[in-house]
Amino acid sequence: MNEKKRIKIALAGNPNSGKSCIFNALTGSNQRVGNWAGVTVEKKEGYAKFGNYEIEVVDLPGTYSLTAFSMEELVARDFIIKEDPDVVINVIDSTNLERNLYLTTQLIELGVKAVVALNMSDEAKHKGIIIDIRKLGELLGMPVVETVGTRGIGIQDLLREAVAVHESKEPLSRHIHINYGGEVEEEIKKIQAALKKDRDLTEAFSTRWLAVKLLEHDKQVRDDIIAKAGATDVILKQIETSHAHIEKILGDESEIILADARYGFIKGVLHEVYIHRAFDRITISDRIDTILTNRLLGIPILLGLLWVMFQTTFTLGKYPMGMIGGLIGHISAFLSNTMPDGLIKDLVVNGIVSGVGGVIVFLPNIMILFFFISIFEDTGYMARAAFIMDRVMHTLGLHGKSFIPMIMGFGCNTSAIMGTRMLENKTDRLLTILINPLISCSARLPVYILLAGTFFGRNAGNVIFAVYMTGIVLAILVGRLFRKTIFKGEAAPFVMELPPYRLPLLKSVAIHMWEKGSVFLRKVGGIILAASIVVWFLMSFPRTAEYKMEQSYAGQIGKFVAPVLEPLGFGWKGGIALITGIAAKEIVVSTFGVLYNVGENEVDRMEKLQNALRKDMTPLAALSFMLFTLIYIPCMGTLGVMYRELGSAKWALFAVGYSLTLAWLVSFVVYRGGMLLGVR
Amino acid sequence: MKIMKLSDLPVKGTCRVVKVSGEKAIKKRLLEMGFVRGTEIYVKKVAPLADPMELVLKGFHLSLRREEAKDVLVEKI
Numbered sequence: 058m059n060e061k062k063r064i065k066i067a068l069a070g071n072p073n074s075g076k077s078c079i080f081n082a083l084t085g086s087n088q089r090v091g092n093w094a095g096v097t098v099e100k101k102e103g104y105a106k107f108g109n110y111e112i113e114v115v116d117l118p119g120t121y122s123l124t125a126f127s128m129e130e131l132v133a134r135d136f137i138i139k140e141d142p143d144v145v146i147n148v149i150d151s152t153n154l155e156r157n158l159y160l161t162t163q164l165i166e167l168g169v170k171a172v173v174a175l176n177m178s179d180e181a182k183h184k185g186i187i188i189d190i191r192k193l194g195e196l197l198g199m200p201v202v203e204t205v206g207t208r209g210i211g212i213q214d215l216l217r218e219a220v221a222v223h224e225s226k227e228p229l230s231r232h233i234h235i236n237y238g239g240e241v242e243e244e245i246k247k248i249q250a251a252l253k254k255d256r257d258l259t260e261a262f263s264t265r266w267l268a269v270k271l272l273e274h275d276k277q278v279r280d281d282i283i284a285k286a287g288a289t290d291v292i293l294k295q296i297e298t299s300h301a302h303i304e305k306i307l308g309d310e311s312e313i314i315l316a317d318a319r320y321g322f323i324k325g326v327l328h329e330v331y332i333h334r335a336f337d338r339i340t341i342s343d344r345i346d347t348i349l350t351n352r353l354l355g356i357p358i359l360l361g362l363l364w365v366m367f368q369t370t371f372t373l374g375k376y377p378m379g380m381i382g383g384l385i386g387h388i389s390a391f392l393s394n395t396m397p398d399g400l401i402k403d404l405v406v407n408g409i410v411s412g413v414g415g416v417i418v419f420l421p422n423i424m425i426l427f428f429f430i431s432i433f434e435d436t437g438y439m440a441r442a443a444f445i446m447d448r449v450m451h452t453l454g455l456h457g458k459s460f461i462p463m464i465m466g467f468g469c470n471t472s473a474i475m476g477t478r479m480l481e482n483k484t485d486r487l488l489t490i491l492i493n494p495l496i497s498c499s500a501r502l503p504v505y506i507l508l509a510g511t512f513f514g515r516n517a518g519n520v521i522f523a524v525y526m527t528g529i530v531l532a533i534l535v536g537r538l539f540r541k542t543i544f545k546g547e548a549a550p551f552v553m554e555l556p557p558y559r560l561p562l563l564k565s566v567a568i569h570m571w572e573k574g575s576v577f578l579r580k581v582g583g584i585i586l587a588a589s590i591v592v593w594f595l596m597s598f599p600r601t602a603e604y605k606m607e608q609s610y611a612g613q614i615g616k617f618v619a620p621v622l623e624p625l626g627f628g629w630k631g632g633i634a635l636i637t638g639i640a641a642k643e644i645v646v647s648t649f650g651v652l653y654n655v656g657e658n659e660v661d662r663m664e665k666l667q668n669a670l671r672k673d674m675t676p677l678a679a680l681s682f683m684l685f686t687l688i689y690i691p692c693m694g695t696l697g698v699m700y701r702e703l704g705s706a707k708w709a710l711f712a713v714g715y716s717l718t719l720a721w722l723v724s725f726v727v728y729r730g731g732m733l734l735g736v737r
Numbered sequence: 738m739k740i741m742k743l744s745d746l747p748v749k750g751t752c753r754v755v756k757v758s759g760e761k762a763i764k765k766r767l768l769e770m771g772f773v774r775g776t777e778i779y780v781k782k783v784a785p786l787a788d789p790m791e792l793v794l795k796g797f798h799l800s801l802r803r804e805e806a807k808d809v810l811v812e813k814i
């Protein structure tokens with residue numbers, strides 16, 4: 058009996074139940090992060106071993122229920138129904154049993170083989186909550202194991218029980234029915250009878266579960282039935298009669314009755330399993346909270362913490378950034394010196410190394426930023442930040458949680474978009490991602506500094522500030538517009554749990570940082586590498602005896618688009634600069650340098666460049682150019698993550714399209730409007 | 738006992754749920770979060786900008802916008 062057996066276990070649980078901790082403890086470093094097919098919900102898979110079992114562990118998204126109401130719930134439910142895991146481990150926060158058990162009631166209804174992980178058992182004991190776990194197991198029909206996810210306690214027991222349940226050797230494991238009360242049970246039976254006329258349906262699911270879901274107005278199940286069943290009419294008719302009947306007799310909609318019954322069942326269970334339960338007293342968490350979300354102090358503290366986050370990201374990040382930059386310089390110099398002159402060398406040094414190198418230097422910044430983000434998340438502060446800022450974000454049609462990614466956009470839109478993962482709702486995430494590039498990132502600052510410094514002298518600071526504000530105002534307007542048009546009626550309710558404050562766990566912070574870092578590196582290795590080569594190609598072909606950028610393909614494209622840019626006040630040189638700026642916005646500055654023949658190393662290069670620019674542009678045109686730079690096409694890196702996070706090229710292309718249109722319109726209005734007013 | 742909207746409850750007020758109405762999606766979410774008849778809710782505070790509200794029910798804390806709290810009918814206790 059040394060033969061390996063493979064089984065599949067799924068982890069289900071409420072958000073904040075400590076599911077990630079349990080997952081990490083079960084699988085160790087043996088895990089993989091991906092996306093669920095077709096949706097941008099994170100999927101984690103890993104492996105665990107127990108005896109001669111090789112166990113595949115799949116972490117389902119954290120959900121409160123399985124009603125297919127959100128993307129997460131749909132994913133979790135589909136997995137349980139369609140992929141049919143051998144055992145489901147239901148992770149439960151034992152300090153918050155009542156609500157956590159609601160999900161358990163749904164697992165019971167589904168009739169899956171399950172084990173309950175009574176997590177946070179340390180915290181429960183500390184709070185004076187004592188639970189009769191044997192009794193709880195009996196009442197739920199599934200074994201219960203106490204765990205402490207953060208310290209890996211109970212993990213082996215959990216695996217042992219899962220295997221026992223799988224082998225049907227666990228005596229506690231049994232099917233139970235939650236009783237919905239006479240009237241409802243009657244209707245369930247009638248619907249079941251209607252369903253049973255259809256062979257295909259009864260083979261795939263338990264009819265009781267289907268009947269309950271149909272009573273609950275579950276759209277997905279209903280659509281499924283309509284698609285699959287032969288005698289749809291009979292079934293749908295029966296559902297309608299049942300709804301009407303229940304509402305008439307019990308005076309409430311069936312959803313309410315069913316939820317009531319489930320909570321009633323839970324109450325019954327809790328009544329028997331609480332051996333001791335302390336009554337709520339003021340906890341440390343409450344005390345921390347009165348300060349952090351204080352009416353007067355809440356907002357200043359939030360802004361202060363964000364300030365610290367950015368300061369640290371950029372000041373502390375400078376050192377490794379310098380080191381990586383130096384290393385890339387060395388590599389570049391080494392290659393320049395050793396490789397034979399020619400096309401390949403040019404491609405490697407000026408295309409790949411400088412293109413990829415220019416982006417990879419941001420790796421330390423991204424890791425540091427995510428160090429803070431995961432601390433905010435793990436301590437529970439993130440939910441408070443969303444709570445504090447929800448009012449503001451609501452006016453943009455967004456969720457309070459979108460605040461942090463929007464603020465992160467001032468640093469770098471790429472990392473900000475990666476940060477939208479913490480938004481559970483898909484529409485919120487889409488909208489936040491789409492408007493994020495309007496928040497002016499630090500890479501655009503060099504462009505503003507050059508142009509505002511050249512044309513606006515003493516007022517440069519004000520002009521730059523105005524450009525930033527324009528970005529914010531546009532983000533608000535575009536957000537509202539999209540919310541009213543494309544994402545109409547999809548606003549997610551803002552029902553957010555505020556978990557207790559907890560000490561962050563270094564290990565999970567490290568895992569989080571590593572995940573984000575590797576996502577970023579993979580992007581650099583893929584899309585950025587490819588784009589760098591394309592940009593290099595456009596800039597250096599066709600080959601001519603004496604290199605002139607205006608003769609390159611990039612130059613030709615610049616001239617080709619010049620007529621479109623003409624009404625905005627800048628010509629083909631601006632066009633070329635903008636095209637190269639797609640790679641990374643700060644490149645606009647170095648392109649101007651090349652275009653006006655100002656060498657990299659000349660001492661008075663800034664002055665020369667400024668003089669050349671003054672001859673070519675009016676201040677009004679410069680302002681129009683800055684606004685265009687602010688709004689048009691997000692940079693390559695941002696587009697890369699957009700594509701990844703939005704899960705489709707369609708939305709990334711939409712972002713390109715809308716931003717180009719908007720950029721043109723804004724620049725046009727400013728430039729032409731200014732001209733009309735006599736400004737130059 | 739007076740029936741009122743949850744959104745009208747003052748800070749530090751306690752109430753019991755009578756009924757959740759409103760749009761389907763939000764109603765379902767509230768129901769599964771435990772807004773069933775008889776559940777006790779305590780309004781702990783409101784955010785610095787007056788919205789959303791922080792509620793305590795069944796031993797956990799929840800943030801809810803007034804807009805959505807309007808759909809919850811409660812009786813004050």
Ligand SMILES: Nc1nc2c(ncn2[C@@H]2O[C@H](COP(=O)(O)OP(=O)(O)O)[C@@H](O)[C@H]2O)c(=O)[nH]1
Pocket residue numbers: 070071072073074075076077078079119176177178179180204205206207208435436559560561562
């Ligand atoms: N005291 C204690 N804290 C835990 C336990 N399990 C998880 N946590 C903490 O609870 C918070 C949420 O955990 P996480 O695994 O991220 O929850 P998830 O949202 O369910 O994935 C983190 O701060 C964890 O460190 C536990 O058993 N005991």
